[in-house]
Amino acid sequence: MGLTDRISEPLFQVATKHPSIKLITVTQDSEAFAIAAGLWIGGASPFVVIRNTGLLESGEVIRATVLRMATPIPMLVTGCGHDKMTEASITPEDLPTMELLSRSDVDSAAVLTEPTLAAWGIPFSRCGVEDDPVAAISQTINDAQADQCAGAVIMARSLP
Amino acid sequence: MLTIAQLLEPLCRYRTNEVVVASMSLVHPWTRLSQHALDLALPDSKMDHVTGLALGIALARPDRDVICLIGDDNRPSTPGGLSTILSACVTNLTLILIDGRHPLIPGGPSFAPSFVNPSALAETAGVEQVFRVEDAHEYAQSVPEILSLTGPTFIHAIVPSNNKKPAMKGYTKDVFQSPISLADSARKVLDTLKLD
Numbered sequence: 001m002g003l004t005d006r007i008s009e010p011l012f013q014v015a016t017k018h019p020s021i022k023l024i025t026v027t028q029d030s031e032a033f034a035i036a037a038g039l040w041i042g043g044a045s046p047f048v049v050i051r052n053t054g055l056l057e058s059g060e061v062i063r064a065t066v067l068r069m070a071t072p073i074p075m076l077v078t079g080c081g082h083d084k085m086t087e088a089s090i091t092p093e094d095l096p097t098m099e100l101l102s103r104s105d106v107d108s109a110a111v112l113t114e115p116t117l118a119a120w121g122i123p124f125s126r127c128g129v130e131d132d133p134v135a136a137i138s139q140t141i142n143d144a145q146a147d148q149c150a151g152a153v154i155m156a157r158s159l160p
Numbered sequence: 161m162l163t164i165a166q167l168l169e170p171l172c173r174y175r176t177n178e179v180v181v182a183s184m185s186l187v188h189p190w191t192r193l194s195q196h197a198l199d200l201a202l203p204d205s206k207m208d209h210v211t212g213l214a215l216g217i218a219l220a221r222p223d224r225d226v227i228c229l230i231g232d233d234n235r236p237s238t239p240g241g242l243s244t245i246l247s248a249c250v251t252n253l254t255l256i257l258i259d260g261r262h263p264l265i266p267g268g269p270s271f272a273p274s275f276v277n278p279s280a281l282a283e284t285a286g287v288e289q290v291f292r293v294e295d296a297h298e299y300a301q302s303v304p305e306i307l308s309l310t311g312p313t314f315i316h317a318i319v320p321s322n323n324k325k326p327a328m329k330g331y332t333k334d335v336f337q338s339p340i341s342l343a344d345s346a347r348k349v350l351d352t353l354k355l356d
Contacts (some may be wrong), residue, residue, distance in 0.1 A: 024219065024248060027240035034209040035244075038216020041200070041350050042224075046216070061209050064202070070343035 001025070001039075002032040002049035007078040010159040011049060029054025030061040036073045037065035047141060048075040052113045052154070062120060066150050074144035076137060077117070079126070079156030081107025092126065117152055124152040133159055164189050166296035167258065167317050170303040171227070178307070179217050179224055179349065183210040184231030186258060197352040200345055211255060215245055218253040221353060225307070230257045242285040245312055253312045260319030279316035287314045294318035 001024035004012045015023040026032045029050050036046035050058070055077050066073055084107045085091070092114045094100060101108040117124045123143070127136035133155060140153040164186070172193040179198045182190040187201045202210055214228035245253065257278050279292040289309050293299040293316070306313060340348075 022219075025244075027244045027247075030209075031212045031241070031244055034212025035216040035219070037346070038213040038218070039220045040216070041213075041346050041353070042217040042220020043350065043353055044216075044220035061212075064204060064209050065213060068204075068342040069346040071346070 001036060001046055003029050003051060003054055004049070005051045005078050005080060007080060007155055007158060008049045008051075008076065011076070028057075030058035033058055033061045033073070034065050037069055037071045040071045040073060041069075046073055048073060049078075050075060051078050052080055053109045056109060056112060056116060059116075059120070062122075062150075067120065067122075070148070071150060072144045072148045073150045074141045075150065075152045076140070077113060077124075077152050077154050079110060079113065079154045081110030082128075082154075082156035085110050113154055117154075122150050122152055123147075124154060126154045126156055129157045131157070133157065162294050162296045162299060162317060162319050164258065164260075164319055166300070167256070167293075167319065168193055168229075170300040171256075174303050174307055175227070177224065179214075179221070179226045179353070180229065181210060181214045181217070181226065182229040182231070186229040186231035190229060198349055200349050202342065211241055211245065214253060214255070215248060215250065217349075218250045219248055222250070222252055223356075224353070225252045225254065225311075227254045227256065227307075230255060239281070239285055242282060242287065246286050250312055251310045254307070254315065255312065256315040256317060258317050258319055260317075277316075279314065282314040282316070287312055289313040290316070292316045292318065 002008070003026055012023065015021045024035060026035065032048045032050055032054075036048050039046040065071065084105065088103070088105050090100065090106060090111070092111075094111070096108075096111050096115055100106060101111060114124065114126070125136060125140065127133050136153045136155075140151050144151045168186070168189055172190075175194070175196070177198065179200065180190065180194065180196065181200045181202065183202045187203045191199070191201060202213070210230055211228055214226050217224075218226040259278060279290050283290045289311060291302070291306060291314070293302075306315065
């Protein structure tokens with residue numbers, strides 16, 4: 001469930017046709033987390049797919065539902081702008097300084113994604129161009145279930 | 161004329177096994193009436209979180225009705241929130257919006273008058289079952305029928321504002337403090353639903 005963008009679109013296409021996955025689209029990114037928390041309470045197994053810009057917008061909902069309720073919701077956060085970071089020789093480990101965030105050749109959403117997840121205490125991994133996206137998604141789902149804790153994979157690559 | 165007690169008491173009387181999600185200023189009045197295992201209180205949540213959460217439960221459990229009590233003029237009736245609810249095609253969700261702008265706690269901030277008509281917005285968005293209630297007697301008589309309707313149902317409850325009388329008379333800032341955590345509360349509802 002969530003909102004699509006150019007990275008996650010193939011995933012939504014697959015979900016639309018999948019026999020056992022129910023795709024729920026939202027109007028606003030933050031809704032996805034509240035609905036996912038409700039789905040979990042109802043006994044379903046939600047998987048949130050969200051844009052990195054949407055993640056930044058969703059902070060208060062994540063705090064009030066996912067984190068306060070300790071819901072083990074796995075999420076895929078698209079890494080739009082990671083390619084620009086690579087081109088600009090910036091790594092996710094670089095500090096998000098005002099100088100960096102205001103650069104015209106940098107997508108500030110990509111720069112802020114990992115520090116934001118870290119600040120919110122949500123464990124995450126990054127799936128780059130050399131990584132297997134299916135394995136990364138599976139691992140995120142399995143980890144969330146095993147640890148009973150929300151977790152994220154940042155999809156910093158296109159999906160087949 | 162409708163008070164918060166007159167809004168909630170008939171609901172508590174006729175409620176059977178529905179999940180009830182209460183938010184903000186309706187948390188305490190509801191918990192004083194009901195200690196049901198399927199009550200979920202979100203005192204520090206707001207706006208579309210609450211309706212989204214209720215929608216999620218309704219989607220996961222189409223066999224259960226879900227009632228969402230929205231306190232503090234929380235306006236789920238933003239076109240986006242209603243659009244998501246309608247797109248999800250749930251028939252088991254009832255939203256009850258209190259429109260009164262009571263201060264949440266004694267001495268707390270009051271709410272500015274609003275010129276938005278939530279029931280009109282809901283109707284315009286395409287919600288078929290929309291009720292604007294402001295008469296306690298008529299409302300109490302209609303609750304059983306309202307709860308039996310195929311949803312989504314939207315109840316716009318007009319509760320006269322009186323900023324000198326807080327919504328939770330007798331309560332102070334402990335309104336935000338629940339004896340159990342939200343995580344435990346959510347898991348209690350999860351476990352209760354699993355028993356079905």
